[in-house]
Amino acid sequence: MQNNKMSMTDTLSLGFMTFAFFLGAGNLIFPPLAGFLAGENMSLAMVGFLLTAVTLPLITLIAVAKANGKIMGLLPPVAATMLAVAIYIIIGPAFAAPRAGLVAYEMGFKPFIDFGDDTFTLLGLVLNSSQLLYTLIFFGIAMLLSLFPGKLLDSVGKVLTPIMLLLLLGLAVSVIVLPSGDIGQAVGEYQHSPLSKGILEGYNTMDTLASLIFGMLIIDILRKKGIEAPKEQTKYLVRAAFIAAAGLAFVYISLFYLGASAGSLAAGADNGGVILTNYVNVQFGAMGQFLLAAVVSLACLTTVVGLVSACAEYFNELMPSLSYKLLVVIMSLACVTVANVGLAQLINISIPVLVTVYPVAIALVAVTYLTEHFDRPALAHRLVLSVALIFGIIDGLKAAGLDMSVFDVMPMHSEGMAWLLPTGLVIIACLMVKRPKAQAVLN
Numbered sequence: 001m002q003n004n005k006m007s008m009t010d011t012l013s014l015g016f017m018t019f020a021f022f023l024g025a026g027n028l029i030f031p032p033l034a035g036f037l038a039g040e041n042m043s044l045a046m047v048g049f050l051l052t053a054v055t056l057p058l059i060t061l062i063a064v065a066k067a068n069g070k071i072m073g074l075l076p077p078v079a080a081t082m083l084a085v086a087i088y089i090i091i092g093p094a095f096a097a098p099r100a101g102l103v104a105y106e107m108g109f110k111p112f113i114d115f116g117d118d119t120f121t122l123l124g125l126v127l128n129s130s131q132l133l134y135t136l137i138f139f140g141i142a143m144l145l146s147l148f149p150g151k152l153l154d155s156v157g158k159v160l161t162p163i164m165l166l167l168l169l170g171l172a173v174s175v176i177v178l179p180s181g182d183i184g185q186a187v188g189e190y191q192h193s194p195l196s197k198g199i200l201e202g203y204n205t206m207d208t209l210a211s212l213i214f215g216m217l218i219i220d221i222l223r224k225k226g227i228e229a230p231k232e233q234t235k236y237l238v239r240a241a242f243i244a245a246a247g248l249a250f251v252y253i254s255l256f257y258l259g260a261s262a263g264s265l266a267a268g269a270d271n272g273g274v275i276l277t278n279y280v281n282v283q284f285g286a287m288g289q290f291l292l293a294a295v296v297s298l299a300c301l302t303t304v305v306g307l308v309s310a311c312a313e314y315f316n317e318l319m320p321s322l323s324y325k326l327l328v329v330i331m332s333l334a335c336v337t338v339a340n341v342g343l344a345q346l347i348n349i350s351i352p353v354l355v356t357v358y359p360v361a362i363a364l365v366a367v368t369y370l371t372e373h374f375d376r377p378a379l380a381h382r383l384v385l386s387v388a389l390i391f392g393i394i395d396g397l398k399a400a401g402l403d404m405s406v407f408d409v410m411p412m413h414s415e416g417m418a419w420l421l422p423t424g425l426v427i428i429a430c431l432m433v434k435r436p437k438a439q440a441v442l443n
Contacts, residue, residue: 015243024303032272035259048198064215093334181263356396391419
């Protein structure tokens with residue numbers, strides 16, 4: 001890199017690093033199960049999933065670049081801080097990072113030690129304590145990598161990600177060449193609304209929320225690499241975003257097809273990790289299991305490094321009295337604590353939260369692109385996000401199992417997307433609102 005320019009190698013490394021940050025636990029465990037349940041409706045479900053798990057994160061990264069990293073700049077400072085804190089906690093120590101560690105344990109380590117369910121034997125006691133021991137080691141490694149953020153591009157983009165890509169490529173080719181069975185019938189909500197169900201399933205990856213954070217993290221990395229001009233930062237961030245989106249789409253499509261053609265291998269599976277593990281065991285045996293363990297462990301580790309680094313950076317700016325390194329340690333310990341709640345419980349708790357917060361994130365991205373078209377941009381940002389939050393809470397309460405039948409008259413409420421129409425109408429209204437001519441002249 002010379003004269004504030006990045007070489008092609010550095011640009012590719014930045015794109016690979018961005019891809020690696022996104023490719024974590026949810027990206028591997030949700031597509032196979034969605035593909036299996038969607039069956040013959042796999043194509044529509046996949047389109048919906050790709051919309052919220054690839055397209056939306058892509059345009060979110062670009063929106064962050066467009067706003068020069070200040071995507072919440074038109075919100076009241078208190079509201080912007082509360083939203084940012086909520087997002088950082090969700091994708092950091094509360095859900096995404098601990099989930100990544102748990103998936104790495106369940107798919108990358110436990111199969112090699114899980115010889116039975118007898119918890120009353122010495123072996124059972126070892127198995128029960130292995131999760132705590134594994135998460136301590138896993139998040140300890142992530143902590144060490146996160147303590148030196150200036151080396152992220154080199155350690156993640158140039159070393160870990162190419163290895164992971166090669167392993168994923170081998171898995172994807174095998175899925176096409178060695179399908180496990182015929183594509184089955186759609187079940188559940190995938191029978192009558194595969195597109196909207198796929199859209200909601202894409203929420204679980206948390207990639208759009210992560211994009212708001214990763215965009216700022218990448219801009220910070222570019223600054224440390226000597227790229228100071230906003231225009232140049234935007235250019236390289238957009239390139240990295242497209243590389244990451246292409247990689248994610250490749251992974252999702254192959255995993256969707258793996259799940260749809262899993263046949264009997266998916267019988268009784270309650271998550272995509274089981275389907276993926278069964279497929280690899282049948283097709284490749286012990287060697288395949290080691291391959292899968294390597295893919296999952298690398299994917300989850302790189303994601304956690306990105307999340308812990310981003311969270312520590314943000315809270316260091318918010319509370320300068322706490323050093324970055326101290327916050328990395330605190331975040332890592334918090335991840336260990338939450339991870340030992342258990343994977344199933346963590347996923348169940350996260351769904352209503354994501355259904356509530358995602359509409360706000362999507363609305364934020366939409367108004368960021370439309371900012372220059374609003375006559376009163378600050379008012380538009382605040383109104384649109386407020387409406388998205390109100391109706392997102394309604395959808396979130398429904399996802400939590402509360403009786404929200406009183407809202408069944410609202411369009412798309414049954415699909416869990418009651419927020420979409422009201423938010424869209426408010427955006428249109430804000431585009432139409434004009435300042436009085438006298439005020440416009442004064443301004």
